[in-house]
Amino acid sequence: MRTQVVIIGSGPSGLLLGQLLHRAGIDTVVLERKSRDYVLSRVRAGVLEQGTVGLIEEAGVGARMRREGLVHDGFEIAFAGERHRVAITELTGGRSVMVYGQTEVTRDLMDGRDASGAPTVYEAEDVALHDFDGPSPRVTWRKDGVTHELVCDAIAGCDGYHGVSRASVPAGAIRTFERVYPFGWLGVLADVPPCAPELIYAAHDRGFALCSMRSTTRSRYYVQCPVDERIEDWSDDRFWDELRSRLGPEAAVAVTTGPSIEKSVAPLRSFVAEPMRFGRLFLAGDAAHIVPPTGAKGLNLAASDVRYLSDALIEHVRDGSEAALDRYSARALARVWKAERFSWWMTTMLHRFPEDEGFTARIKRAELDYLFSSRAALASLAENYVGLPY
Ligand code: FAS
Numbered sequence: 213m214r215t216q217v218v219i220i221g222s223g224p225s226g227l228l229l230g231q232l233l234h235r236a237g238i239d240t241v242v243l244e245r246k247s248r249d250y251v252l253s254r255v256r257a258g259v260l261e262q263g264t265v266g267l268i269e270e271a272g273v274g275a276r277m278r279r280e281g282l283v284h285d286g287f288e289i290a291f292a293g294e295r296h297r298v299a300i301t302e303l304t305g306g307r308s309v310m311v312y313g314q315t316e317v318t319r320d321l322m323d324g325r326d327a328s329g330a331p332t333v334y335e336a337e338d339v340a341l342h343d344f345d346g347p348s349p350r351v352t353w354r355k356d357g358v359t360h361e362l363v364c365d366a367i368a369g370c371d372g373y374h375g376v377s378r379a380s381v382p383a384g385a386i387r388t389f390e391r392v393y394p395f396g397w398l399g400v401l402a403d404v405p406p407c408a409p410e411l412i413y414a415a416h417d418r419g420f421a422l423c424s425m426r427s428t429t430r431s432r433y434y435v436q437c438p439v440d441e442r443i444e445d446w447s448d449d450r451f452w453d454e455l456r457s458r459l460g461p462e463a464a465v466a467v468t469t470g471p472s473i474e475k476s477v478a479p480l481r482s483f484v485a486e487p488m489r490f491g492r493l494f495l496a497g498d499a500a501h502i503v504p505p506t507g508a509k510g511l512n513l514a515a516s517d518v519r520y521l522s523d524a525l526i527e528h529v530r531d532g533s534e535a536a537l538d539r540y541s542a543r544a545l546a547r548v549w550k551a552e553r554f555s556w557w558m559t560t561m562l563h564r565f566p567e568d569e570g571f572t573a574r575i576k577r578a579e580l581d582y583l584f585s586s587r588a589a590l591a592s593l594a595e596n597y598v599g600l601p602y
């Protein structure tokens with residue numbers, strides 16, 4: 213069997229790429245290891261940059277996001293018992309972010325793909341990539357005991373950090389850069405109203421905390437925790453107590469507690485693979501890079517990769533040009549590394565590290581004090597948070 217582009221992974225990267233290529237008349241097949249329900253069960257990102265919002269609308273699946281998403285023009289940073297607002301829209305000349313969960317983005321993209329009639333194979337086992345260093349790459353997989361093969365013009369590796377695509381690249385052809393943080397995030401989803409109208413990022417001696425949301429009736433909270441933390445050691449009551457201890461008095465009393473409907477621990481790492489192209493294999497999203505979620509960049513970097521890759525593949529199919537495909541990796545990595553820097557900076561500034569004693573502790577406090585004493589420093593934070601230009 214043959215198609216133009218095989219997309220591995222039915223997460224935001226793969227589905228968004230599939231939609232944009234389909235709308236340009238390019239045939240794609242998405243291969244996903246898990247079931248549709250499993251993919252939708254994962255609770256991840258919550259904040260969309262305007263560029264991501266624009267791409268979701270260009271993909272033709274933005275209606276529910278526009279109806280249900282919350283446009284935010286600021287967020288807060290709490291430290292030393294005080295809360296400070298970052299007025300991102302005022303600081304960036306009118307730009308904002310959209311609070312709309314990744315789960316909902318994925319659901320909208322899945323529904324859009326179903327409506328387009330473009331095929332997705334869920335529960336595709338043993339996906340394997342072949343001959344992507346030549347003009348006719350192939351992908352094989354097993355489904356219900358039958359082995360299938362697709363010949364294509366290009367493979368998009370959108371299969372996340374643990375996917376098969378990056379793992380299929382010869383070791384000598386790829387270089388990786390990584391920083392693993394000595395802590396994780398314990399996240400709770402609960403059907404309780406948010407404790408504040410905007411997100412609150414809290415830096416505290418006990419550790420970082422984040423108050424986010426999915427709607428005006430559903431909240432998403434995180435506390436920094438040891439990287440090997442066991443979920444079973446965290447009752448809901450223990451979580452709510454720890455969260456409130458890190459928020460400062462005013463926000464703490466505003467927290468509405470309730471039963472968790474999801475509770476998980478995510479490790480934090482910074483990771484980049486270079487390059488992002490190997491012959492006819494193109495990596496996009498978490499398959500190529502990971503950021504600590506502090507800066508809300510993971511999903512949004514996946515979106516900018518997809519912008520660049522879809523443009524390049526469309527140009528190639530339309531006029532045979534290799535120019536944009538040749539530029540893809542360098543163009544994507546230029547934005548990736550700036551988001552890696554911002555996510556590392558925000559994580560370092562707001563989290564408690566083992567070495568944060570004495571001099572380092574004073575430097576971190578000075579970083580926060582400087583931030584809220586300088587419009588230039590706040591403007592820099594704001595322009596990164598809303599998303600640097602594509
Ligand atoms: P994804 O990992 O979402 O999707 C990859 C898909 O490929 C998956 O469905 C997987 O099942 C499939 N796949 C893997 N191997 C395969 C194979 N061999 N064959 C076929 N399919 C295969 N970002 C934020 O901005 N804010 C957050 O708060 C945040 N929290 C996160 C929490 C966790 C636990 C994780 C892991 C990530 C978080 N992220 C967050 C980042 C996250 O949102 C990613 O950036 C986003 O999911 C990237 O999307 P994809 O590149 O599509 O990768």
Ligand code: PHB
Pocket residue numbers: 256257258259411422424425432505506507508509
């Ligand atoms: C979330 O709502 O899950 C979220 C929001 C902002 C972040 C990270 C996670 O920086």
